[in-house]
Amino acid sequence: MLKSLSRRRLLVTAASAGSAAALGGAGIGVLGGAAVARTPPSPEQDERVLTFLLRLQRIEHAFYEEAARVGALQGELAEYIDVTRANESDHVEALAKTVGVESGPSPMRFTGDPAFQDDAAFVAKAGALEDAVVAALNGQVTNLTPDRLMLVCGIASVEARHAAWIRDIGKAAPAASAADVGLDADAVTDALRGQRLWR
Amino acid sequence: MTIDLSRIDRDGAVREAQDALLSRGQLLGGALAAVVAGLAIPGAASAQVDKRDASVLTYLLSLEYLQDAFYTEAERLGALRGDVSAATQVLGRVERAHVQAFRELLGSAAPARPRFDFQGATEDELAFLRTALALEELGIGAYAGQATRIQSPEVLQSAMDIHTVEARQAAWLRRLLDMRPTEGSFDQPRARRSVVGTIASKGFIVTRSEIPKTHRRRKTPRFTG
Numbered sequence: 001m002l003k004s005l006s007r008r009r010l011l012v013t014a015a016s017a018g019s020a021a022a023l024g025g026a027g028i029g030v031l032g033g034a035a036v037a038r039t040p041p042s043p044e045q046d047e048r049v050l051t052f053l054l055r056l057q058r059i060e061h062a063f064y065e066e067a068a069r070v071g072a073l074q075g076e077l078a079e080y081i082d083v084t085r086a087n088e089s090d091h092v093e094a095l096a097k098t099v100g101v102e103s104g105p106s107p108m109r110f111t112g113d114p115a116f117q118d119d120a121a122f123v124a125k126a127g128a129l130e131d132a133v134v135a136a137l138n139g140q141v142t143n144l145t146p147d148r149l150m151l152v153c154g155i156a157s158v159e160a161r162h163a164a165w166i167r168d169i170g171k172a173a174p175a176a177s178a179a180d181v182g183l184d185a186d187a188v189t190d191a192l193r194g195q196r197l198w199r
Numbered sequence: 200m201t202i203d204l205s206r207i208d209r210d211g212a213v214r215e216a217q218d219a220l221l222s223r224g225q226l227l228g229g230a231l232a233a234v235v236a237g238l239a240i241p242g243a244a245s246a247q248v249d250k251r252d253a254s255v256l257t258y259l260l261s262l263e264y265l266q267d268a269f270y271t272e273a274e275r276l277g278a279l280r281g282d283v284s285a286a287t288q289v290l291g292r293v294e295r296a297h298v299q300a301f302r303e304l305l306g307s308a309a310p311a312r313p314r315f316d317f318q319g320a321t322e323d324e325l326a327f328l329r330t331a332l333a334l335e336e337l338g339i340g341a342y343a344g345q346a347t348r349i350q351s352p353e354v355l356q357s358a359m360d361i362h363t364v365e366a367r368q369a370a371w372l373r374r375l376l377d378m379r380p381t382e383g384s385f386d387q388p389r390a391r392r393s394v395v396g397t398i399a400s401k402g403f404i405v406t407r408s409e410i411p412k413t414h415r416r417r418k419t420p421r422f423t424g
Contacts, residue, residue, distance in 0.1 A: 153388065
């Protein structure tokens, strides 16, 4: 069903016009708002959307859990991991409770990922993950009923803070764009697969 | 009509910042994603904007005017140095892009730009950073507080795409203040009355705004936005 909410065609159009850059392979373009495709929000759609977002949050949580377990990254990265791990755990719990399921395990395991042994590799992967999650959350805001929209809003800005934080650690501009353009589920999962962050 | 980056980024500033981001991203092996600056704001004539949405947009534009003026004045005065100065330029460019986009969307219904008095906060680094952070945190709450009031999906999408940029900016400023970028797992929305009251209490807006006159402190601004 998420595919039916797709704005992918617009993204591809924007990318082909040269107005998009890569986000792990997914184009992010300047979108004409009038073409925002959507199905009117409903409780059933809420459940589908939140289930998708819960899966993303579980992946994020598992990523930081593994980084903390390995324990090779020190200093400000260790603090970043500690804080974001706790935030993602809360996000998982809130979304799972809203959907009415158990928090449950991540669909992915990151055991042996070399990113947890190297500062630059970790920053790159965490940055890609956080940017993609911000785009994913923003990409669903028009699909949700008001209560669920407020939950997602409260999470999205925290994820954006994570994205800015890890970018700053990596000496990349934390907030250089005028907008965090939302992406549909297909574009997000494509981007994350390219980074081995989705399965 | 669609508002795109080339129209709202007339001085090329956001694009320049994006280029810088891409350049710095190379330090990360190019794997850190770069998000293109772009606003998904429909360029509909103001007459086509729902009356309730126009009210929300006018309110949010007032906030953007304030942020824009604050950073622009800091840039013009040139009292800030180093990383803070560099951040100010990027933050100002982004806020100017937001103002431009909202003004184009509202058309003739866009409110006039108020005049401001920042009471020296743009001339001292610590005062600047603390004030900037307060404005950005206010922006996060303000955008979230309007999310369920917006009628048009297109306007909602645009507002939320900006909402997370405000959060990135707040995190950046927190880093510059040597503060942790997040304070909790969930940011909270703020009601319009609360936001307007907070701004009014600072006395930054001195003319032509929706802030009640009784809250204004000075008639003559030291600087104008």
